[in-house]
C-alpha cells in the first residue's frame with residue numbers, strides 16, 4: 637500500500653525526475669543516486685582480490701605499502717567520470733559517502749584492509765577547500781568508516797605550503813620551494829597503527845606517495861591505500 641507521502645514523492649519525481657549520477661537515466665523507486673544497473677555494473681577493478689594490482693605497483697620500490705586498491709576504473713567520457721564530476725563540482729557530497737560504503741563492503745572481505753585502525757583522507761589545499769566547501773576524500777573516508785572497524789582522522793595529516801621569500805631563488809629552487817608539503821600534526825596518535833590513506837582518483841600516485849612518506853616516519857606505522865578510481 638502506498639502512503640500519501642509515497643504518492644506525493646512519486647508525483648514530485650514525475651515532474652522533477654531524479655537522475656542517476658553516473659548514466660543520467662531516471663531513477664525509479666528505492667534507487668538513490670545510482671540506478672540499479674550502475675550500482676552493479678560500473679567498472680569495478682576488484683583490486684581487493686588481487687594484491688599485485690596496478691595501483692599497488694605504483695608504490696613498489698618507493699614506499700612500503702601493505703595493500704592498495706581502487707574501487708573503479710576511470711575512463712574519459714565514461715560513467716565514472718560523470719559521477720566524479722557531479723561529486724566534486726556539483727557539491728554532491730553524498731556520492732562520496734555512498735562510494736565509501738560500496739568500497740568498504742569490498743575491503744571488508746580482505747584481511748589486510750579489514751585490519752586498518754585509522755582512515756586518513758589526503759588533505760586539500762586550504763584555498764581549494766574554501767572554494768569547494770568540502771574535501772571529497774573525507775566524504776569517501778566517512779563512507780568507508782561505516783563499513784570498516786576504523787576511525788577517520790581528518791586533521792592529522794595537513795598540507796603546508798612553504799612561504800619563504802622566492803625573489804632570490806633560481807627557477808628550480810622556486811619550484812622545489814613551492815612544492816606542496818605534507819605534515820603529520822599528531823604523530824603520537826598514530827604510533828603502531830595501520831593507516832588506510834584515501835584519495836579520490838589515483839593516476840601516478842605522486843600525491844599519495846608524498847603523504848605516505850610523511851606518515852611512514854611515525855614509529856611502527858603501517859600503511860595501505862584506497863581510492864575511488866584509478867585513471868591511466
Ligand SMILES: [Zn+2]
Pocket residue numbers: 656657658659660661670671672673674675
Ligand atoms: Zn545509472
